[in-house]
Amino acid sequence: MASSAVAATPKKRSKRIPLTYVVALVPVAVALNIVGGQINTVLKLPTFLDMIGTAVVAIVLGPWWGALVGATTNIVSSFISGPIGLPFAVVNVVGALVWGYTIRWGWGKTFWGFALVNILVAFLCSVTAVPIYVFIFGGATGHFADMMTAAFLAMGQNLIVSVFSSNILVSLADKIISGFVALAIIEALPANLTQGIQLPKSEGIGKIVWIAAGIVVGVAIALIVTALQ
Amino acid sequence: MQGVAIPITMVAGDSYIHRLNPLPKLFIALGVLILSFATRNPLVLGVVFALGLVFVTAAGIWKSYLRVVGILFPISLTLVVMQSIAPAFPRPWTPITDFGPFTIYQEGIYSGVSMLLRIFSMTTFALVMIMTTHPSDLFTSLQKIGMPYVLNFILTMTLQLIPILQNEFAIVLSAQKSRGMKGSGFGAVLPSMVPVFVGAIERVQQLSISLESRAFGSTGIKTSFRNVTMSLKDYVIMVLGVLATLATTVWVIADKSLDWSRTLIFPPTLSIIIVALAAIGFVAFFILAISYVLRA
Numbered sequence: 001m002a003s004s005a006v007a008a009t010p011k012k013r014s015k016r017i018p019l020t021y022v023v024a025l026v027p028v029a030v031a032l033n034i035v036g037g038q039i040n041t042v043l044k045l046p047t048f049l050d051m052i053g054t055a056v057v058a059i060v061l062g063p064w065w066g067a068l069v070g071a072t073t074n075i076v077s078s079f080i081s082g083p084i085g086l087p088f089a090v091v092n093v094v095g096a097l098v099w100g101y102t103i104r105w106g107w108g109k110t111f112w113g114f115a116l117v118n119i120l121v122a123f124l125c126s127v128t129a130v131p132i133y134v135f136i137f138g139g140a141t142g143h144f145a146d147m148m149t150a151a152f153l154a155m156g157q158n159l160i161v162s163v164f165s166s167n168i169l170v171s172l173a174d175k176i177i178s179g180f181v182a183l184a185i186i187e188a189l190p191a192n193l194t195q196g197i198q199l200p201k202s203e204g205i206g207k208i209v210w211i212a213a214g215i216v217v218g219v220a221i222a223l224i225v226t227a228l229q
Numbered sequence: 230m231q232g233v234a235i236p237i238t239m240v241a242g243d244s245y246i247h248r249l250n251p252l253p254k255l256f257i258a259l260g261v262l263i264l265s266f267a268t269r270n271p272l273v274l275g276v277v278f279a280l281g282l283v284f285v286t287a288a289g290i291w292k293s294y295l296r297v298v299g300i301l302f303p304i305s306l307t308l309v310v311m312q313s314i315a316p317a318f319p320r321p322w323t324p325i326t327d328f329g330p331f332t333i334y335q336e337g338i339y340s341g342v343s344m345l346l347r348i349f350s351m352t353t354f355a356l357v358m359i360m361t362t363h364p365s366d367l368f369t370s371l372q373k374i375g376m377p378y379v380l381n382f383i384l385t386m387t388l389q390l391i392p393i394l395q396n397e398f399a400i401v402l403s404a405q406k407s408r409g410m411k412g413s414g415f416g417a418v419l420p421s422m423v424p425v426f427v428g429a430i431e432r433v434q435q436l437s438i439s440l441e442s443r444a445f446g447s448t449g450i451k452t453s454f455r456n457v458t459m460s461l462k463d464y465v466i467m468v469l470g471v472l473a474t475l476a477t478t479v480w481v482i483a484d485k486s487l488d489w490s491r492t493l494i495f496p497p498t499l500s501i502i503i504v505a506l507a508a509i510g511f512v513a514f515f516i517l518a519i520s521y522v523l524r525a
Contacts, residue, residue, distance in 0.1 A: 020446065023437075024436040025433050027390050028426075032394060034387075035394045035398060043418065052426075072387065075384070079359055083352060083355045084348065084352065138344045139307075139308075140305075147515050150310070153331070185427065188423055188427045189427070
């Protein structure tokens, strides 16, 4: 490898982490995404839960490794549940890039900053996902959001607005939950992997309470979304 | 974990399709994918779908195939309902009849039916490819045509890790239940993700050391445990398959008379029956889904 002894800046995190480690971490993150998504489907939760691994890798290793996890997730899951999910690889990649870059830029230093990052991810993921839903699947998702889409349609909205309105609600709940679960996972990772990452700082139990609060807010949004149907 | 088994895996068999090299199957499946998106004509898509079912029969994978198609069922129902009342089609739309607060449009039914056939035709070919091919054979073949070794390794590794993580989830959830904690719903699933992932990270460290000790990333010729060869027959089928899908794609794009969106008229009664059946299924599915969430 050509990487000389140049002291890596904090931006070049992946340079400090050996290739073999990355090659081993990416499949684990992808598998977590896929298993999370499967559990979400089986328990019929009003979220997606298929981007937690993406968030962890995007934040810890960098946005482009996260993007690799995102794309790989949808490619591998197309081997498991058919090619329906394949076009949504773009959404997973967008999520990874937003999480990766915003955390690098230091937007997620504080709790509310981190929550805001998740909201931004949710918004941009919806913007990417809606055209795919509308033009490839005719607005159908086989998900909870369909009922809301039908409600918005009945109110006289057009298909794109209806799909976006319902998708953003589910997406907000999903990305806030995924972001904070990822934060809890990152907290539990070996210190050599996570040093230098700018994430909400708080001590011991305080931080866990913050994380739980974040998750509860996410779940509350998800339940309100379900109730509204 | 009960109920979270991988629905698609290779179905063991010795049919002609099983014995075919993975590459012709992959290229034909990709060709059908492109073809399905190139047209909205229900007849063309229907023929492709029927052809797919012929391959399903030839491969003898009906049982597994139907199980996976069951997953597509809710999507199919919503698709027909959504499209009938809000077609993903340029206006003006031709109203056929009223259906409760909604109006059913001619273009909507057309669009719904064609999108449904599109999803089913591409999925059928993809499933035939996946269910008759050992993943390692596919990745070995891809490596032969220049797919990077690292990417190949990541994909294979992921497929192997999924059952392991499913198992660990089941263990963590059982441990929670045995201690009187919740075993389903958000309250159980989210906290269990942390120990599962952290446990997996320990595995990553071992795996990393193991890879390091085997000189992963070194240059030189890589060999594979499984050996896949391309025979003349495989080449012929690959070339014919690619040419057939390519020619059909060019034809469906070039022939403008295949756009039946304004000419294929659905009678009002038939339209109401299609949409009503889909709507009943759609509502039943959501009542079921909501009851799941309330129980969680």
